[in-house]
Amino acid sequence: MNGAAIALADAVRSGTRSARESVEESLQKIATGDHEIHAFLEVLADQALERADEIDRVVASGSDPGRLAGVPVALKDNLCTTGIPTTCSSRILEGWRPPYDATVVERLRAAGAIPIGKTNMDEFAMGSSTENSCSGPTRNPHDHDRVPGGSSGGSAAAVAAGFVPVALGSDTGGSIRQPAALCGVVGMKPTYGVVSRYGLIAFASSLDQIGPLSATVGDAALMLEVIGGHDRRDSTSLDAPAPDVLSAVEAGVEGKRIGLVTELVEDTAPEVAARVREAAEALGSAGALVEEISIPQFRYGLAAYYLIAPAEASSNLARFDGVRFGLRVDAPDVAAMNVATRTAGFGAEVKRRIMLGTYALSAGYYDAYYAKAQRVRTLVADGFALAYLRFDALLGATTPTTAFGIGDRTEDPLAMYLSDSCTVPANLAGHPAISVPFGGDELGLPVGVQVMAPALGEPTLFAVAGAVERAAPGRAGGTP
Amino acid sequence: MVIGLEVHCELATRTKLFCGCPNAFGDEPNTNVCPVCLGLPGSLPVLNRHAVELAMRIGTALGCEIRPSTFHRKNYFYPDMPKDFQITQYDAPINTGGRLELPDGSTVGIERAHLEEDTGKTTHIGGTGRIGGADYALVDYNRAGVPLVEIVSAPDVRSAAQARAYAGELRSILIATGASDGRMEEGSMRVDANVSVRRHGEPLGTRCEIKNLNSMRSLLRAITFEADRQVAQLESGERIVQETRHWDEGEGTTLSMRSKEEANDYRYFPEPDLVALVPDDRWRADVTASLPPLPAARRATLVALLGGQPSPAQIDQIRSVVASDLDAIVTSACELGAPPALALARTANEVAANAEGAASLDAGSFAKLLALEAGGELSATQAKEVLAGLLVNGGDPAEIARALGFESMRADDLAAVVAGVIEAHPGEWEKFVEGDPKVAGFLTGQVMKASGGKANGKSVAAELARLRSGAGT
Numbered sequence: 017m018n019g020a021a022i023a024l025a026d027a028v029r030s031g032t033r034s035a036r037e038s039v040e041e042s043l044q045k046i047a048t049g050d051h052e053i054h055a056f057l058e059v060l061a062d063q064a065l066e067r068a069d070e071i072d073r074v075v076a077s078g079s080d081p082g083r084l085a086g087v088p089v090a091l092k093d094n095l096c097t098t099g100i101p102t103t104c105s106s107r108i109l110e111g112w113r114p115p116y117d118a119t120v121v122e123r124l125r126a127a128g129a130i131p132i133g134k135t136n137m138d139e140f141a142m143g144s145s146t147e148n149s150c151s152g153p154t155r156n157p158h159d160h161d162r163v164p165g166g167s168s169g170g171s172a173a174a175v176a177a178g179f180v181p182v183a184l185g186s187d188t189g190g191s192i193r194q195p196a197a198l199c200g201v202v203g204m205k206p207t208y209g210v211v212s213r214y215g216l217i218a219f220a221s222s223l224d225q226i227g228p229l230s231a232t233v234g235d236a237a238l239m240l241e242v243i244g245g246h247d248r249r250d251s252t253s254l255d256a257p258a259p260d261v262l263s264a265v266e267a268g269v270e271g272k273r274i275g276l277v278t279e280l281v282e283d284t285a286p287e288v289a290a291r292v293r294e295a296a297e298a299l300g301s302a303g304a305l306v307e308e309i310s311i312p313q314f315r316y317g318l319a320a321y322y323l324i325a326p327a328e329a330s331s332n333l334a335r336f337d338g339v340r341f342g343l344r345v346d347a348p349d350v351a352a353m354n355v356a357t358r359t360a361g362f363g364a365e366v367k368r369r370i371m372l373g374t375y376a377l378s379a380g381y382y383d384a385y386y387a388k389a390q391r392v393r394t395l396v397a398d399g400f401a402l403a404y405l406r407f408d409a410l411l412g413a414t415t416p417t418t419a420f421g422i423g424d425r426t427e428d429p430l431a432m433y434l435s436d437s438c439t440v441p442a443n444l445a446g447h448p449a450i451s452v453p454f455g456g457d458e459l460g461l462p463v464g465v466q467v468m469a470p471a472l473g474e475p476t477l478f479a480v481a482g483a484v485e486r487a488a489p490g491r492a493g494g495t496p
Numbered sequence: 497m498v499i500g501l502e503v504h505c506e507l508a509t510r511t512k513l514f515c516g517c518p519n520a521f522g523d524e525p526n527t528n529v530c531p532v533c534l535g536l537p538g539s540l541p542v543l544n545r546h547a548v549e550l551a552m553r554i555g556t557a558l559g560c561e562i563r564p565s566t567f568h569r570k571n572y573f574y575p576d577m578p579k580d581f582q583i584t585q586y587d588a589p590i591n592t593g594g595r596l597e598l599p600d601g602s603t604v605g606i607e608r609a610h611l612e613e614d615t616g617k618t619t620h621i622g623g624t625g626r627i628g629g630a631d632y633a634l635v636d637y638n639r640a641g642v643p644l645v646e647i648v649s650a651p652d653v654r655s656a657a658q659a660r661a662y663a664g665e666l667r668s669i670l671i672a673t674g675a676s677d678g679r680m681e682e683g684s685m686r687v688d689a690n691v692s693v694r695r696h697g698e699p700l701g702t703r704c705e706i707k708n709l710n711s712m713r714s715l716l717r718a719i720t721f722e723a724d725r726q727v728a729q730l731e732s733g734e735r736i737v738q739e740t741r742h743w744d745e746g747e748g749t750t751l752s753m754r755s756k757e758e759a760n761d762y763r764y765f766p767e768p769d770l771v772a773l774v775p776d777d778r779w780r781a782d783v784t785a786s787l788p789p790l791p792a793a794r795r796a797t798l799v800a801l802l803g804g805q806p807s808p809a810q811i812d813q814i815r816s817v818v819a820s821d822l823d824a825i826v827t828s829a830c831e832l833g834a835p836p837a838l839a840l841a842r843t844a845n846e847v848a849a850n851a852e853g854a855a856s857l858d859a860g861s862f863a864k865l866l867a868l869e870a871g872g873e874l875s876a877t878q879a880k881e882v883l884a885g886l887l888v889n890g891g892d893p894a895e896i897a898r899a900l901g902f903e904s905m906r907a908d909d910l911a912a913v914v915a916g917v918i919e920a921h922p923g924e925w926e927k928f929v930e931g932d933p934k935v936a937g938f939l940t941g942q943v944m945k946a947s948g949g950k951a952n953g954k955s956v957a958a959e960l961a962r963l964r965s966g967a968g969t
Binding site: 094095115216218220222248249251331337339340341351377382 | 531534535538539540542579635765769771
C-alpha cells in the first residue's frame with residue numbers, strides 16, 4: 017500500500033519524519049503554487065504548524081498520535097471548523113466563524129491529521145466547475161484555462177497540484193467524483209449515512225455525503241475509515257462502525273461480477289468511453305466477470321435530481337436571513353432586511369436553485385414536481401436493485417467529458433447540469449461510488465472511471481477501485 | 497356557534513426537542529442555546545426520546561391511536577424561528593383520532609395530537625412597541641426548539657363555556673399525565689380557537705381563527721365576542737371572511753391579523769434530517785401501563801362511592817376535589833368507613849381551604865372525625881373546628897374535640913334547651929306542630945344558638961319530632 021498519506025503517517029508515527037516537516041512542505045507548495053490554482057480560500061499556516069509540533073511531541077513521548085499522524089488535509093469550505101471562517105464560497109457567510117467543528121473534522125484531528133486550509137467550491141456546493149464562487153474560480157492543475165470540476169473543485173485541485181495528499185469534499189450529485197475525475201485524482205462518495213453530516217453546511221440533506229479526495233485509492237480508504245461510523249448527532253447516520261475498506265484495496269477482483277452500464281458509456285465523449293471500456297477489459301483480465309447492462313432509469317435521474325436537490329436547498333438556505341449570523345444588509349424592516357441581505361449575499365446560481373426549489377414545493381405544484389421526482393428517485397433505486405441481482409459492482413464513466421474551459425458553460429446552466437448526469441444516480445439511491453483516474457484524452461486531460469456498489473458495499477467498491485488503479489495507464493504494471 | 501380548539505402544550509422535558517439545551521422558562525435571554533436550536537449552518541436535529549414519550553402519554557390519555565409518524569418542514573420566514581422553517585408533523589402525526597369527555601358528560605373529538613418545535617420570542621422595542629412601529633426588535637431563542645404537542649379538536653364545541661370546560665379538562669389531563677405543567681400564564685399551554693356561527697341545521701359557516709388566548713378568562717371572553725361579532729356581521733348582510741384574528745385582552749375585541757389570501761404557502765415537505773418515528777408495541781404498552789388514573793375516571797370513582805345519582809352540588813364538589821388532586825383523601829377515608837357524602841363535602845370545602853394541611857392530612861384521623869360527626873357525637877360546627885385543628889397540627893380528633901370542650905350535649909340538657917326555645921317561640925311551635933316544614937329550620941337554628949353550637953342537628957330534629965308527636969296526641 018503506497019498511498020502518500022499512508023506512507024507519510026507511517027513515517028511520522030515511526031519518527032522518521034516530523035509532522036512539522038510535512039506541514040512545512042505542504043505550506044511551501046501552496047505558497048508557490050496556489051496563487052495560480054486558487055484552490056484555497058484560507059490557509060491555516062500558524063495553526064497547522066502549532067498542531068504539527070504537538071504531534072511531534074506526542075511521537076517523542078512514545079505515544080501514537082493516530083492513523084493520520086502529521087498528514088496535511090484540505091477541507092472543503094462547507095465543513096464547519098471552530099473559529100475558522102467557513103463561507104461555502106458565499107458572500108452571505110462573510111465573517112462567520114463557526115463555534116464548533118464538523119464531526120469529520122473532529123475525527124480527522126483525533127487521528128492526528130492536520131487541517132491545512134479551507135478549499136474553494138461552487139457557492140453552497142451548487143455547481144460543477146467551481147466557477148460559482150464569490151472569490152473567483154479555481155483552475156485545473158492540468159490546464160489552468162480549464163475548470164477543476166465542482167463543486168469540490170478546490171479540494172480536487174489541491175490534491176492534484178500536490179499541495180496535500182488528501183482532502184475532504186462533499187458529494188450531493190457528484191461534487192466529489194466529478195472534480196476528482198477532471199483533476200485526475202481519486203474521489204469517493206460513501207453510502208448515505210456512513211459519514212456523519214453534522215457540521216456540513218447542508219445543500220440537499222437527503223443526498224449530501226462527505227467523502228475523501230486523494231492521490232490513491234488506499235489513501236481514500238484510510239480517510240473513510242477515519243471519518244466514517246455512527247455519530248449520534250446525525251439522525252441519518254447509520255448505527256454501524258466505519259466500513260473496513262483499507263484491507264479490501266488489494267483484495268483483487270477474482271470472480272467479482274461487474275456490470276458495465278451502457279448509459280454511463282454511450283452518453284459520454286468517445287475518448288472517455290474508450291478509457292472506460294479499457295478499464296472494463298483490464299478488470300476482466302484481472303479475473304472479474306464483466307458484462308454490459310443497460311439501466312434505462314439512469315436517464316431520468318438528472319431531472320429528478322434537479323427538482324429534489326433545489327427543493328431541499330430552498331429550505332436549507334432559508335436560515336441565511338441576516339438575523340443571526342453572516343452578512344446583513346440594513347433595511348427599514350425585517351422582511352426588507354431579509355430580502356436585501358439575500359439579494360446581496362447569494363450568487364446567481366444559488367438564487368436560481370432557491371427559486372426552482374421553492375416553485376417545486378409550492379401549493380399546487382408539489383405533486384407534479386417534488387412528489388413525482390421522488391417517485392423517479394425510487395425508479396432509479398429500483399434500476400440499481402435489479403442490476404445488483406446480477407452484479408457485485410457497476411462500472412461507467414464519472415463524467416461525460418474531460419475538463420472543459422473556464423467560462424465555457426457559465427452562460428448555459430443546463431449544459432453545466434449535464435456534467436452531473438453520470439454521478440447523480442448513486443446519490444439518488446444513496447449508494448457508494450468512487451472515481452479512479454484512468455488515462456487521459458488526446459490533450460492529456462485526465463479521465464475518471466466510476467465504480468459503484470450497493471449500499472454498504474464499500475469493501476467491494478474499494479476492491480474494484482484498487483484493481484482499476486493498478487491497471488491504469490502510466491502506472492507500474494498498468495496498461496501502457 | 498361551532499368551535500374547534502387548537503391547544504399548544506409545552507412538554508415538561510428536561511431538554512429541548514432536538515438538542516440538549518435546557519427546557520426552562522424565565523432564564524436570561526439566549527443562555528439556553530446551542531448550534532442546533534440556533535439553526536447554525538451545519539447543525540442537525542436529534543429527536544428527544546422523552547418528548548416522544550410524553551406525546552404518547554397525551555395521546556394515550558386522549559384515547560388516540562399511536563401510529564408510526566414522520567416530520568415535515570413548515571417553511572416561512574420569521575426572525576424568531578432560527579431555521580426559517582419549523583419542524584412539525586404533517587400528514588403522519590404520532591397521535592390521531594381520540595376523544596375527550598368533559599365533566600358534564602359531553603365529549604369532544606380529538607383529530608390529532610402531534611409533536612413540533614416551539615419558536616423563540618421577539619420583543620419589539622421603542623417607537624409604538626408594536627410589530628410595525630418599533631425602533632428595533634430583540635429575539636430570545638431560549639424557547640426555540642422547546643417541544644410542543646399541538647392538540648387539535650374536532651369542531652364539536654358548541655359554546656364558549658364548553659370551550660372553557662374543554663381547555664380546563666385538557667389541562668388537568670396534561671398535568672395528570674406529567675406531560676406539562678399546564679401554566680397558561682407562562683405559555684406552557686396556549687389556545688387558539690376556530691369560531692364560526694350558523695343557524696340551526698345549516699351547514700358550517702366560514703370560520704375565523706382567534707390567537708393569543710392566554711387564560712381561561714380570555715378564551716371565554718374572546719369566543720363570546722367573536723361569535724357576537726360574526727352574528728352581527730351576518731345580520732347586517734355582510735359575509736364572514738376567513739382570517740386569523742388577534743384577541744386584544746385590554747380592548748376586549750378581536751382584530752384581523754391576516755386573511756386566507758395573505759396566508760403563507762408553507763411548502764411542507766418531509767424533513768430529510770430526521771428518520772421515521774416508529775414506537776414499538778412494547779414502548780406503547782409501557783406508556784399505557786404507566787399512565788395514572790385520569791380525571792374522568794377519578795370522578796367516576798367518586799360518583800360510584802356516593803352510590804346513586806349525585807346532586808348538582810355534589811357534582812361540583814367532585815369536579816373541584818379531582819381538579820385539586822384531593823380525591824385520594826375522599827377515597828381513603830371511605831375505605832376506612834367514613835360516609836362518602838360527608839367525606840366529599842368536608843374535603844371539597846374545609847380540606848380544600850387548607851392546601852398545606854391537606855397534603856399532610858392523615859386518612860385515619862380524618863375518617864375518625866367523620867365518624868364522630870356522622871354518629872352525632874360532634875355537631876357540624878364542632879366537626880369543622882376540629883378538622884381545622886387537625887389540618888394545622890394533626891392529632892387525634894376525639895382529643896382535639898375534648899380540648900376544645902366539645903363534649904356532646906347530654907340528652908336531658910338538650911331537652912331543656914329545646915323546651916326553652918319552644919316556650920320562647922309559641923307561634924312557630926304551633927306552625928311546626930301543624931306540619932309546616934319551613935319553621936323546622938328556624939327552631940333548629942334557635943336551639944343551636946341557645947346551645948352555643950354544641951347541639952347536634954340530628955338530635956335536635958329527633959327531640960323536636962318526639963315533642964311534636966307528644967303534642968299531637
